[in-house]
Amino acid sequence: MNNAVPISRCQRWVVKIGSALLTNDGKGLAVDAIDDWVAQIADLRQAGREVLLVSSGAVAEGITRLGWTQRPHALHELQAAAAIGQMGLVQAYESRFQKFGLHTAQVLLTHEDLSHRQRYLNARSTLRTLLDLGVIPIVNENDTVTTDEIRLGDNDTLAALVANLVEADVLVLLTDQQGLLDGDPRSNPSARLVPEALAGDPALEKMAASSAGALGRGGMLTKVRAAARAARSGTVTLIASGHEPAVLQRLAADERLGTCLRPSSGAVAARKQWLAGHLRVRGRLLLDEGAVKVLRGAGSSLLPVGVTRVEGEFVRGDLVVCVAPGGEEVARGLVNYNADESSKIIGQPSSRIEELLGYVDETELIHRDNLVLTD
Numbered sequence: 490m491n492n493a494v495p496i497s498r499c500q501r502w503v504v505k506i507g508s509a510l511l512t513n514d515g516k517g518l519a520v521d522a523i524d525d526w527v528a529q530i531a532d533l534r535q536a537g538r539e540v541l542l543v544s545s546g547a548v549a550e551g552i553t554r555l556g557w558t559q560r561p562h563a564l565h566e567l568q569a570a571a572a573i574g575q576m577g578l579v580q581a582y583e584s585r586f587q588k589f590g591l592h593t594a595q596v597l598l599t600h601e602d603l604s605h606r607q608r609y610l611n612a613r614s615t616l617r618t619l620l621d622l623g624v625i626p627i628v629n630e631n632d633t634v635t636t637d638e639i640r641l642g643d644n645d646t647l648a649a650l651v652a653n654l655v656e657a658d659v660l661v662l663l664t665d666q667q668g669l670l671d672g673d674p675r676s677n678p679s680a681r682l683v684p685e686a687l688a689g690d691p692a693l694e695k696m697a698a699s700s701a702g703a704l705g706r707g708g709m710l711t712k713v714r715a716a717a718r719a720a721r722s723g724t725v726t727l728i729a730s731g732h733e734p735a736v737l738q739r740l741a742a743d744e745r746l747g748t749c750l751r752p753s754s755g756a757v758a759a760r761k762q763w764l765a766g767h768l769r770v771r772g773r774l775l776l777d778e779g780a781v782k783v784l785r786g787a788g789s790s791l792l793p794v795g796v797t798r799v800e801g802e803f804v805r806g807d808l809v810v811c812v813a814p815g816g817e818e819v820a821r822g823l824v825n826y827n828a829d830e831s832s833k834i835i836g837q838p839s840s841r842i843e844e845l846l847g848y849v850d851e852t853e854l855i856h857r858d859n860l861v862l863t864d
Contacts, residue, residue, distance in 0.1 A: 496725065497743045499658035501539045501620075503724075504530065505648035509665040510731035511546035517553035518546060523581050529737040530625065531589035536741070539620045541655065543628045543648040544582070550574035575629070582627050592624045597631035598647065609806040610825060610851075610859075613654050620655070649715035652724045656858065660719045661740065662712045663731035668747030669709060671696050688720035688750040713750070720752035770821065772801025772809045772828055774835075774854065781813045784820055784862065790853035791822070791860060793842065796835040803828050811855070822860030825851040 506526060513519045530540050548567060551574030552560060561567055579595050586593050596616065602608040619626045630647050645662055652660045672680035686693060693716075697709040709728075716726035729736055729747030740746055776784075780795025791811060803809055804827045811820040824831065826846075831854060833845050839852040 494658075495743050496659055496727070496740055496749075499725070499741075500537070501541075501655060501657045502533060502659050502661060503541045503543060503648055503652045503655070503657045504661045504663065504737065505543040505644055506545060506663050506731060507644070507665070508545040508549050510663055511544065512549040512553075518550050518577060518581055520581070524585060527582065527585040527589070529735065531586065531591060532738055533741060534589075534591060534623075534625065538741070541616065541620070541626045541628060541651060541657070542582075543644055543651060544578060545629075545644050547571050547574035547578045547629055550577045578629075579627060586625060592622075594619050594624050594626050596626045596628045598628060598651070599631050609654070610823060611806075614851075616651070616655050643711050645711040645715040646718065649718035649724075649726075652719040653722045656722050657719070657724050660715070660724050660726045661737065662715065662726060662728045663736065664709075664712065664728065665730065665732065666709065667730045668728050669693065669696060669713065669750075683748050684745060685749045685751070687753045688726060689717040689753065693750070716750040720750070723752050725752065726750040769808065770810055771803035771807035772799065772824070774799060774809055774811050774824075774831070776811055776813060776819065778814060780811075781819055784811070784860075788857060788862075790857040791820075791855040792839055792852070793831070793834040793854050794836060794838050796831070796854060799828055799832045799835060801828060805850075809855070811860075818863050820855075820860050820862045822855040824855055825853060 510526075511519055511522060530542060533540050548560070548570045551570030551572065554573050554577065555570060557570075561570070575595075575597075579593075583593050596612075596619075598612060602612050616626055628647070628651055630644060648660060648662065651657070667682055669683045669686075670680040671683055674680045683693075683696065693713045694710060697713045712726075712728050716728070719726050727740055727747055727749055729740060733739065733746055736746060774791070774796050775798040776791075776795055777797050780791065783789050783795065784791065797814075801809070803824060805825060806823055808821060809824045810818050811822070813819050826834065830846055834842050834854075837845060842852065843849040
């Protein structure tokens with residue numbers, strides 16, 4: 490989307506709700522609050538929008554169920570709390586969304602799943618399929634098995650990576666603060682709200698407070714950094730107070746609430762920068778003239794039939810360069826098959842992939858959503 494498009498026209502939303510908005514000050518899940526969030530999200534869905542929910546609260550719920558009075562520091566205890574708390578968190582959402590005739594799906598991810606290698610396309614395909622089915626994915630970090638994510642404790646970053654993954658139009662980071670202030674209100678009573686800025690502006694990090702509450706591990710600094718990450722795929726980030734009544738509906742109606750951090754370029758330019766600048770090239774695909782013409786003229790996916798040679802060692806989800814017969818780079822993108830598999834299917838119609846490999850995952854070597862022209 491263009492970075493000036495109104496929020497009311499955004500169709501794909503990632504909504505992240507923090508622990509402070511989902512728990513009763515460490516006394517378990519806030520049932521009334523969850524009822525309200527579910528009703529708001531259901532309203533967005535009924536208006537035709539796709540919604541992915543990134544929800545905190547599992548560790549806090551686990552701590553309560555275990556009868557602990559404070560968040561533990563030992564990783565194995567945090568992992569245990571996350572495992573126990575996930576049961577209550579997902580049960581709470583599932584039972585309430587059912588009242589609106591909506592299905593939910595639990596999706597537990599780690600940064601490794603979103604690190605642009607083998608697991609990237611698998612996670613992307615799963616989430617996109619769920620959205621196509623009208624399901625609301627409830628995403629959380631897989632804190633039960635990953636120590637790095639426990640240390641970061643940062644669902645803001647996860648939400649931004651999910652926004653990249655599905656190319657969301659808007660990322661909503663709900664917090665217990667009104668938005669980003671231009672100073673720390675604890676030491677500067679005259680600090681004012683920043684209503685709008687460009688994501689990635691270095692000045693924003695200086696404004697952001699990095700402190701957090703007892704239950705949550707994020708802060709305004711993580712939200713500012715998450716907005717910069719989300720902007721790589723052209724996503725607009727809204728940082729707003731979850732205590733505002735009907736905040737999601739009001740944001741969807743273009744009411745100015747909290748802080749709006751927009752990407753400095755549109756989705757296409759941001760996507761190109763993301764693929765070109767943040768991934769290491771692992772191989773090359775040499776194309777015939779027909780494939781070059783189709784890519785340049787129609788912006789289509791790259792099919793096996795248009796590839797004449799495979800170079801390099803790469804796996805599913807790696808970045809490869811697409812080269813014209815004359816040697817010039819035409820495009821680059823994330824490949825759906827590894828080098829050996831690609832070599833077996835090049836020059837062949839997609840209908841033969843299953844015959845040649847024994848299975849078919851995708852009909853394209855590179856899907857158009859994961860391919861950008863570079864010439």
